[in-house]
Amino acid sequence: MMADKFSRRHFLQAGLAAGTGFALWELYRLGISNKLDRNAASLQAFKEIGLDQDHLRKLLDIALAEGGEYADVFLETSLGSYLGFNGEQFQNSGLESVSGAAIRVSARGGTSFRAVTDLSWKSLTQAAREAGAAARSDVRLTATSLKPLQTPNLYPAASPALYESIDEKQKLLNRVVESAHKAYEHVRVAVAFYRDTLRFLTVATSDGVFAYDTQPLLKITISVAAADPNTGKKGTCYFNSGGHYGLEYFQRHPPEQLGQRAIEIVRNQMEGVAAPSGQLPVVLGPAYSGVLMHEAVGHGLEADFNVKGYSAYSGRIGELVASPLCTVYDDGRRENLNGSINFDDEGVPSSRTLLIDRGRLTGYLHSRETAAQMKAALTGNGRRQSFAYPPLPRMTNTYLEKGDTPSEEIIRSVKFGIYARTFAGGAVNIATGDFTFIPTEAFLIEKGRVTAPLGNVILLGNGPEIMNRVVMVGDDLEISDLLWDCGKNGQMVPVTVGTPTIKVETMTVGGNNG
Amino acid sequence: MADSDLAESALRLCQKRGAEQAEALLIRHQEKAVSVFNQKVQLSGVNETTRLIVRVFRDHRGAVIQGNVASEEMLEALVNQGLGILPHTSPDKYLGGAESSGVGTNDPLEVFDERLAQLQMNRVEEIALAAEQKIKEHDQRTENLITTNLQVQTQAVTLRTSAGFSGSYQHTLATLVANAALDQVAQRNLLSTAVTVTRSLDGLDLNKTAERSVQELTRMVGTRPAPAGEFPVLFAPASARTIAAMLFQMCSGPATLFAEALIIGKLNAAVCSSHLTLVDDATRKNGIGSAPFDHEGVKPARKVVIEKGVLKDYLLNSYYGRSLQRGSTGNAVATGDARFGVRYSNGYIEAGDSDPDDIVADLKRGFLVTRFLSPSIPLSLNFSYAAEGFWIEDGKVAYPVRAAAIAAPLREVLEGVVAVGSDLDPDAAIASPTLLVNKMNISSLM
DSSP: OOOTTOOHHHHHHHHHHHOSHHHHHHHHHTTGGGGSOHHHHHHHHHHHTTOOHHHHHHHHHHHTTTOOSEEEEEEEEEEEEEEEEOSSOEEEEEEEEEEEEEEEEEETTEEEEEEESOOSHHHHHHHHHHHHHHHOOSOOOOOOOOEEOOOOOSOOOSSOGGGSOHHHHHHHHHHHHHHHHHHOTTEEEEEEEEEEEEEEEEEEETTSEEEEEEEEEEEEEEEEEEEOTTTOOEEEEEEEEEESOOTTHHHHSOHHHHHHHHHHHHHHHHTOBOOBOEEEEEEEOTTGGGHHIIIIIIGGGBHHHHHTTOSTTTTOTTSBOSOTTOOEEEETTSTTOTTOOSBOTTSOBOOEEEEEETTEEOOOBOOHHHHHHHTOOOOSOEEOSSTTSOOEEOOSEEEEOOOSBOHHHHHHTOSEEEEEEEEEEEEEOTTTOEEEEEEEEEEEEETTEEEEEBSSEEEEEEHHHHHHTEEEEBSOOEEOOSOEEEEETTEEEEEEEEEOOEEEEEEEEEESBO | OOHHHHHHHHHHHHHHTTOSEEEEEEEEEEEEEEEEETTEEEEEEEEEEEEEEEEEEETTEEEEEEEOOOSHHHHHHHHHHHHHHGGGSOOOTTOSOOOSTTBOOOOOTTOOOHHHHTOOHHHHHHHHHHHHHHHHHHOGGGTTOEEEEEEEEEEEEEEEETTSOEEEEEEEEEEEEEEEEEEEETTEEEEEEEEEEESSGGGOOHHHHHHHHHHHHHTTTTOOOOOOEEEEEEEOHHHHHHHHHHHHHHTBHHHHTSGGGSSOOSTTSBOSOTTOOEEEETTOTTOTTOOSSOTTSBOOOEEEEEETTEEOOOBOOHHHHHHTTSOOOSOEEOOSSTTOEEOOSSEEEOOOSBOHHHHHHTOSEEEEEEEEOSOOOTTOSEEEEEEEEEEEETTEEEEEEEEEEEEEEHHHHHHTEEEEBSOOOTTSSEEOOOEEEEEEEEEEOO
16 A cells, blocks of 8 residues: 555655654554554654654743743644445545644743644744744743653553554444344444544653653444334434454454444334423433533533633532532543543643542642642643644543442332433533433333333433432443543543433433423 | 645646546645633634645545645655555445536635734734623623633635646634623523624624623523423524524435435425525625535535425535436535535525514414524434523513423424524524424423
8 A cells, every 4th residue: 555665764754844644654564663662652753753852852942932831842643544334335435644733832821822734843943933932921941851751551452453454444344234234124224434543642841741652542333224114213323332442342342232232222212202301300321321420510620611710610629519429530541441541632641530529529620721720730631632722621531430229229219200321412501500411212210110212302400400419329330432522612532421320319301292 | 835736746646546536635724713811811822734635536436535745755655545445445336526517616705804814813812802801891790701712714725636627715714702601690600602703804893792792691690490391482593503504414415325214305395394495505705604616626506405395406515416316516525535525505594574573472482492502413303402592471581591401303393393584694604594393392491
């Protein structure tokens, strides 16, 4: 696939002028990565195009030449491959490579930011000068010596999926689509889409952090539409699976499971009865229902909203904001999960942050900027979609700690209510704390038993109020392997959620049946 | 290297390496962004990115390669990668670029404003600061609780195709977002968001943005829960446009792959209420979605997609146009898929003849939705949203409702539109006048 006439050196020189993307590709293809661990390969790759530790230190000095309290340089190359399969044709195939750098200078409570795709030294020094000139400060600072950041590797994939053969990936898609068709005769369309990315990062900061990382990400999505000609009923489903893995993920999670699970959701929709609406007891199943923690708790605890005083949780540290049964963490340190990061996009190691301790609010999620503003400890939550955006406080993997009630007992306790298991997404109004999330799979609970599947359901609540109405917490904590993409200020970052089975005393349920 | 030379080189290289058809689309993007809080510039940023999208076809197979490119060596690598993928894709007789006939237009459609493009960062900061000040002047209570974000984008788009199309244009876009809050009104914070999007510097009306921001805030003081049950639901333009976007999505080429199992069926079949006429107009001067050509080089057009409830046309690019034995409608948008995607340009539901105040006055009881609080769910056959709005009692707005779930099967909502207002905003990229749906189930947050 590569041009034979290019030597590695030739290729890397081309990369120097034009961005690192395909230079990195070549670096891997030639097997250089075999001699290095993955993260070191990232370091080596930027070094090959002249961006070593000394040069990054020089860039920081240029950025701070006109004063400033803090500066950082962020280098990124993201490589990705993708393909789609509709059961007959392999289409929607391609490759993408995005490279760029961002330079940031903070002074007088503000930040100036320059992002460029041209990684030549000329372009980077100009960006550093412009960022520095825009920040301007009387505070004179010299960047301290850069020291490599040591963190455990949270995504020890055997080999990044990017470098596996297209044939292997096509076999996986075939298995996903075939399993959906096998599981249900009335499937009209089943389309599977595969994507892997490999994100190479380097962060250098004026307070001496030099961090480099390689983040693999793998995702298979299935979209299914089914129609039963005998009943006229229709159903659709959009479902995915993956994480920070290589293709070995599918040894433990056979792709057939994805197709079968999608069909289960579609069939439940098609057989669903009209959902009741009103104030009802709601039992939320394990794993996916963690979207409640994301919408009702997590967003409101992102510190930028709290610096401004907008959030329903602003100024409430130490207060009871949830039932004493609730302990909530944001944990970026769990191996291979969608939201896990060795360090954040500001070179701060990720952490397990206790947000709510037995109902009491204990902390917010911080970027460097908000931690400085609130004089709080760093939590490693400064994340960005790519070099082209400034970092913001963002969640990683947010979950409710397990309790000690068996899930069967929780369901048995409900005379008439809703059991919601799988979700399509949600949203929150930060100021009021009102949130919504939309189940794609929900059931009636009647006399302590899960009975009929429900058609159209939407759940609505107020974060602090609902968290105070959590009356039972199960012993079956699961973290969702769905790959959630969280949006904020026009930026998407990968996250995930988790929860054990929980019972909310009452919640607003919207359905087609008044 | 100049953009046109780079695109030309990419094209020639693709052909030299064996592509039967090829396209090179180069998008050079500059964004100046300022974020202001409490009369202080919090973030002042400039980002400059370049993206080359190369689409190659051979033996009815296609692939897309995207990346940053600034040299011929990199181009060569990019093109070789793309052609290397082709044997791994399936042949599809409809794959290929736009036909040479009917491509392009020289009309720039007034989508570029030199004054906006040349705006210096200090001026962008001044405007964002002034916007915040305006909100404070409208309502002193918002002091210390206002954030304004101003983004000024300039894009240069260059396209070369092996069918002989060669074109380039620039466009500008300014987006002003104003968030204002009221502290602890009735034990709850309130937050409003007003957004102004414009192609020109003159279109940045700070007064209007401030007024809307404060109006949206103060009208939500004193919320009460709405009654539960089945009621008529009135969608104000800010929420009704989601229905317009939903209709466009259902009438677009890619949706036809799912059509049998979804809502939209064949041409000339009734697909929604006869009160609804859906139009996409890419030829609008100064339009937010206007461009002299789409990402395949096809010239812009005005299309009536749904006429009085009957499906008349799809939104198509050249792939879906061929697969449906129709031509492209000029709605191609570059994606990583060799078929490319489809998107509306300036889409709207045509204005009706009812004064929205009269629609309200005719309602005994109902829910006026001003804003959706929840996202749309892809492929869903249901219409379920959490919404903010007002309860209507005896033909008058009675009180604000901070959040209520509204739910009904999607088909029932689309068929249940019984009145269309006359209040269409002609400037928005996606717009709808007020729409009245005869009944939906409502369940309010208590």
